[in-house]
Amino acid sequence: MAPITDISQLDLTKTYTYADYLTWRMDEFVELIKGKVRRMSPAPRVRHQKISFRLNTLIGMAIRGGSCQGFAAPFDVRLTRATPNGDAQIITVVQPDLCVICDPAKLDEFGCLGAPDWIIEILSPGNTAHDSKTKFDLYEENGVREYWMVDPGLKNVVVCVLEGEKYRIHGEFFEPGPIAVHTLPGLALEWNEVFEGV
Secondary structure, three states: OOOOOOHHHOOOOOOOOHHHHHHOOOOOOEEEEOOEEEEOOOOOOHHHHHHHHHHHHHHHHHHOOOOOEEEEOOOOEEEEEEOOOOOEEEEEEEOOOEEEEOOHHHEEOOEEEOOOOEEEEEOOOOOHHHHHHHHHHHHHHOOOOEEEEEEOOOOEEEEEEEEOOEEEEEEEEOOOOEEEOOOOOOOEEEHHHHOOOO
């Protein structure tokens, strides 16, 4: 069978697994959401990248020397589900803009297996619904403890924290001041530093 080198070779109505995903040799980045292939947005805009770099720098400095590690896209986060016989099957592979993982056992040479502790998605035109609904639901059901949605256009940050099995919004930040990180007690990022130069 010929290797998959272009998304046009895939049947987008079919359900795929992580084993399939590993065989693909495409230049284009895709995500696998519950077995369905989803194209990633085109290359992010400058303001998206500015915010990503700022967050990456701020978080990296804050967690340096601790047990938690931060990663920026492209970075595979593989989420599992139980099959009827009790085995775990990977049918979801996402590439969050940024994530923090505090359990080193979840890391391997391919990325993260299981839910990161904290995920940040930076919204881009065309992916707002995907990040605020599809990924919100996906991260909630897979136990991501904290989820931030950062909107460069509105210059706001929505902070969602898992309480029980559901996310509760812990604030929407749209003006200068600290934004507490609930999964890393004692850490707060300053709004004006996140959006500096945007």
